[in-house]
Amino acid sequence: MEFDFAVITDHARFLASGVGVSLLLAVLSGATSLATGFIVALLRLYGPPWLKPAVVLYIDSMRAIPVLVVLVWTFFALPIVTGLTMPPFFAALLGLTIHLAAYAAEIVRAGIESVRPGQTRAALALGMSRSQILLRIVLPQAIVRMLPAFGSLLSITIKDTAIASVIAVPELMRQSETVAGQSFQPIEVYTFAMLVYFAMLFPVTRGVDLFYRRVAHLGRS
Amino acid sequence: MTLDWGVVWQNRDALIKGTATTILLTFATMAIALPCGAVVAVLRLYAWKPIRGLATAYVEFFRNLPLILVVYWAFYVLPILTGFGVSPLLTGLAALALNVTAYNAETFRAGINSIRRGQVEAAMALGMSRVQALRRVVIPQALRRILPVLASTWVSLFKDTSLVSVIAVTELAYVSMQVRAQTFRVLEMLTAMAIIYWLLGYPQAKLVDWIQRRYAVTE
Amino acid sequence: MIAENNSGGRAKGTGATIIRYRGVVKRYGAFTALDGVFLNVHAGEVVCLIGPSGSGKSTLLRCTNGLESIEGGDIEFEGTMLPRDERALRAVRQRMGMVFQSFELFPHLTAQQNVSEGPRTVLQMNQADANQRAAALLDKVGLADKAPNYPSALSGGQQQRVAIARALAMNPDVMLFDEPTSALDPETIGEVLSVMKKLADEGMTMVVVTHEMSFARRVGDWVAVFDAGRIVEQGPPRQIFDAPTTERTRDFLSHLGWSG
Numbered sequence: 001m002e003f004d005f006a007v008i009t010d011h012a013r014f015l016a017s018g019v020g021v022s023l024l025l026a027v028l029s030g031a032t033s034l035a036t037g038f039i040v041a042l043l044r045l046y047g048p049p050w051l052k053p054a055v056v057l058y059i060d061s062m063r064a065i066p067v068l069v070v071l072v073w074t075f076f077a078l079p080i081v082t083g084l085t086m087p088p089f090f091a092a093l094l095g096l097t098i099h100l101a102a103y104a105a106e107i108v109r110a111g112i113e114s115v116r117p118g119q120t121r122a123a124l125a126l127g128m129s130r131s132q133i134l135l136r137i138v139l140p141q142a143i144v145r146m147l148p149a150f151g152s153l154l155s156i157t158i159k160d161t162a163i164a165s166v167i168a169v170p171e172l173m174r175q176s177e178t179v180a181g182q183s184f185q186p187i188e189v190y191t192f193a194m195l196v197y198f199a200m201l202f203p204v205t206r207g208v209d210l211f212y213r214r215v216a217h218l219g220r221s
Numbered sequence: 222m223t224l225d226w227g228v229v230w231q232n233r234d235a236l237i238k239g240t241a242t243t244i245l246l247t248f249a250t251m252a253i254a255l256p257c258g259a260v261v262a263v264l265r266l267y268a269w270k271p272i273r274g275l276a277t278a279y280v281e282f283f284r285n286l287p288l289i290l291v292v293y294w295a296f297y298v299l300p301i302l303t304g305f306g307v308s309p310l311l312t313g314l315a316a317l318a319l320n321v322t323a324y325n326a327e328t329f330r331a332g333i334n335s336i337r338r339g340q341v342e343a344a345m346a347l348g349m350s351r352v353q354a355l356r357r358v359v360i361p362q363a364l365r366r367i368l369p370v371l372a373s374t375w376v377s378l379f380k381d382t383s384l385v386s387v388i389a390v391t392e393l394a395y396v397s398m399q400v401r402a403q404t405f406r407v408l409e410m411l412t413a414m415a416i417i418y419w420l421l422g423y424p425q426a427k428l429v430d431w432i433q434r435r436y437a438v439t440e
Numbered sequence: 441m442i443a444e445n446n447s448g449g450r451a452k453g454t455g456a457t458i459i460r461y462r463g464v465v466k467r468y469g470a471f472t473a474l475d476g477v478f479l480n481v482h483a484g485e486v487v488c489l490i491g492p493s494g495s496g497k498s499t500l501l502r503c504t505n506g507l508e509s510i511e512g513g514d515i516e517f518e519g520t521m522l523p524r525d526e527r528a529l530r531a532v533r534q535r536m537g538m539v540f541q542s543f544e545l546f547p548h549l550t551a552q553q554n555v556s557e558g559p560r561t562v563l564q565m566n567q568a569d570a571n572q573r574a575a576a577l578l579d580k581v582g583l584a585d586k587a588p589n590y591p592s593a594l595s596g597g598q599q600q601r602v603a604i605a606r607a608l609a610m611n612p613d614v615m616l617f618d619e620p621t622s623a624l625d626p627e628t629i630g631e632v633l634s635v636m637k638k639l640a641d642e643g644m645t646m647v648v649v650t651h652e653m654s655f656a657r658r659v660g661d662w663v664a665v666f667d668a669g670r671i672v673e674q675g676p677p678r679q680i681f682d683a684p685t686t687e688r689t690r691d692f693l694s695h696l697g698w699s700g
Binding site: 059061063064065066067068069070072073075077080081135145151155158159160161162163166175176177180186187190191193197198200211 | 275281282284285286287288289290291293294296297298299378380381382384385386387394401406407410412414415418419421422423425426427
Binding site for chain 3: 011069116117118121122124125126127128129130132137140141144217218220221
């Protein structure tokens with residue numbers, strides 16, 4: 001059995017464009033999930049009481065349904081409901097956000113709840129208002145505490161972008177499939193793709209870890 | 222837009238079989254990944270140094286890969302490694318087990334490491350041997366930390382079984398999308414698929430919450 | 441019921457009454473934490489609250505600035521009832537400084553920023569003035585050189601002194617201390633107590649929940665002994681420590697090994 005990795009260099013540009021799309025999709029859906037997750041968590045914690053059950057239902061439903069199912073539904077079924085077709089990339093961004101925002105919301109909520117009540121009491125004793133306390137005292141500490149969890153969420157996001165291949169988003173996984181199918185050299189192509197994904201994911205995991213160790217004291221009350 | 226929800230009922234047998242396969246895959250994967258994860262964790266903690274390095278490399282590698290890629294990779298590599306054709310179901314099972322074993326190994330390792338040194342020292346000061354200390358003091362405490370993580374790994378695994386649909390394992394996701402392709406009832410079938418996953422996954426997610434509350438460690 | 445005190449021997453008892461507790465009742469579910477507390481705090485006075493753990497001293501302090509609501513009786517601050525309305529309560533809290541057992545410095549802010557945070561956000565003071573005030577107060581508690589440090593780099597005693605400076609930065613009329621030395625290593629207790637003594641000497645009105653009997657005796661003008669949510673005895677320190685009139689006080693002091 002022989003391996004010929006020339007197939008990689010032959011399709012270098014094509015595969016590189018896949019890496020670009022993967023990273024773009026990861027960064028964009030990471031950002032939108034984070035922003036949405038913050039809003040969802042704040043609604044769950046401080047929103048009107050009638051909204052809370054709906055928020056909890058949404059979060060728990062996303063924890064129950066596979067991301068593949070959300071992506072496929074968003075791309076194929078949602079246009080039937082809305083009458084609007086979406087390009088695959090946009091559908092993937094939407095689907096990933098719907099799914100990951102629920103996880104982000106749980107991280108944010110846990111972070112906020114982990115700040116000791118004594119911190120709020122101390123701020124109240126100074127005469128600060130509820131919103132001042134949230135913005136100036138609780139959130140800055142909570143965000144530091146959330147960092148490790150955000151790190152793993154980012155790495156989950158990168159991994160989940162690979163699932164967007166099933167709705168034909170031309171990211172690395174999809175491009176690899178294409179090259180593997182054309183060249184009949186799936187082992188070389190998929191092994192290479194593994195190394196590339198590892199090279200994208202490992203620094204994220206480690207980098208967040210190192211960064212957190214340097215700032216952890218800012219969140220430790 | 223006319224909807225025909227009858228299609229879901231007409232294909233109930235296939236859907237039920239797919240659902241059974243999804244559940245079977247979840248149980249089978251965990252049945253493999255629990256003992257294997259424990260072995261890898263022990264190797265990582267106590268084995269001869271090169272073995273330790275190998276175990277660490279395995280865990281780090283598979284935790285930093287998209288599962289869907291591992292599934293494809295296994296699909297092409299397993300036949301070559303084993304020399305004979307492997308069914309999609311076994312291939313999917315192998316890919317899932319490789320992935321979940323790595324996660325479980327990390328869970329076990331972190332659980333054991335989380336027990337403070339003083340606990341072992343205190344046990345040995347009572348005259349226990351190292352093995353006794355591990356069995357009677359460290360592991361019972363570590364389990365409290367490990368169980369909640371295993372529970373959420375379980376739910377992730379349940380959902381991740383959907384990814385083996387890409388190599389035509391006839392589990393719930395694959396079956397639903399097959400029926401969709403045959404009947405063109407896209408909205409109905411995809412919604413039915415989502416609802417079945419929800420019905421199965423929602424109680425599991427709630428159970429995880431309960432376990433996490435029940436075993437919350439406060440020190 | 442313990443009668444409202446107007447007994448003799450109250451050195452600074454002539455000042456205006458700053459805080460007046462009248463029959464304060466606080467319950468947590470079925471548990472009664474405060475069971476009708478009567479106490480007056482006069483201007484310039486140091487009132488020490490002593491008694492066994494769980495007897496209600498800290499609860500009374502937290503009710504004083506409305507961190508806890510009360511179920512019965514009332515609390516008067518500077519002649520007006522403590523408001524229930526959140527906004528009005530905030531205005532009252534600005535005039536009471538509070539120091540916590542566990543410091544509760546804000547970990548994401550430096551010592552200087554901790555002290556200037558109140559003036560900046562609550563009093564809307566400009567940055568330069570707030571910094572100046574913070575620097576002066578850190579100097580006052582002997583920590584001018586620690587201004588740029590984060591709390592994680594300070595010892596317990598230093599953190600508590602920053603917390604005192606933070607409370608003083610609001611120019612409060614009264615300072616509430618909730619067991620300020622209970623979480624400290626023995627060797628740093630002294631530095632915190634001496635800052636408190638200095639404040640007392642400057643005429644600050646203080647309510648201090650403490651287990652430091654020598655502080656209560658030396659610095660206190662008035663001592664109230666708590667037991668099971670009530671004040672069982674109150675009077676000048678000499679009376680409490682040398683000639684306690686109730687069995688509960690004698691019990692409590694002898695448990696501590698207090699020998700007069």
